[in-house]
Amino acid sequence: MTESLDPIVEGRLLAFRHILCLLAAGVRGEALLSALETSYQDGQEDPGASAEDSVDAVVFAIETAKADEERAIRDLLELTLGARSS
Numbered sequence: 001m002t003e004s005l006d007p008i009v010e011g012r013l014l015a016f017r018h019i020l021c022l023l024a025a026g027v028r029g030e031a032l033l034s035a036l037e038t039s040y041q042d043g044q045e046d047p048g049a050s051a052e053d054s055v056d057a058v059v060f061a062i063e064t065a066k067a068d069e070e071r072a073i074r075d076l077l078e079l080t081l082g083a084r085s086s
Contacts, residue, residue, distance in 0.1 A: 007058050011065025018066070019073060029081060036074040 005013070022035050 007061035008065040011062040011067075012069045014062065015066045015069035015073070018070065033074055033078060033081070036070045036077075 019036070022032060027035055
């Protein structure tokens with residue numbers, strides 16, 4: 001049975017899975033920071049989108065939540081790495 005998750009929760013879970021895979025692969029330090037860079041741009045909307053594009057809206061919400069979570073973790077990791085080198 002497949003449960004439907006809240007898009008924000010799903011995006012955050014995907015972010016943690018991504019980070020877990022990076023760590024399991026041995027990605028550390030600056031390489032981990034680089035891997036967590038996101039390429040999407042905040043606030044961009046599709047001017048041709050309509051109310052019928054609800055699937056696209058859910059996908060966008062999931063991707064945005066994933067990027068936000070990865071960015072928050074990256075920022076904390078940057079602070080942690082900076083504190084260690086000081």
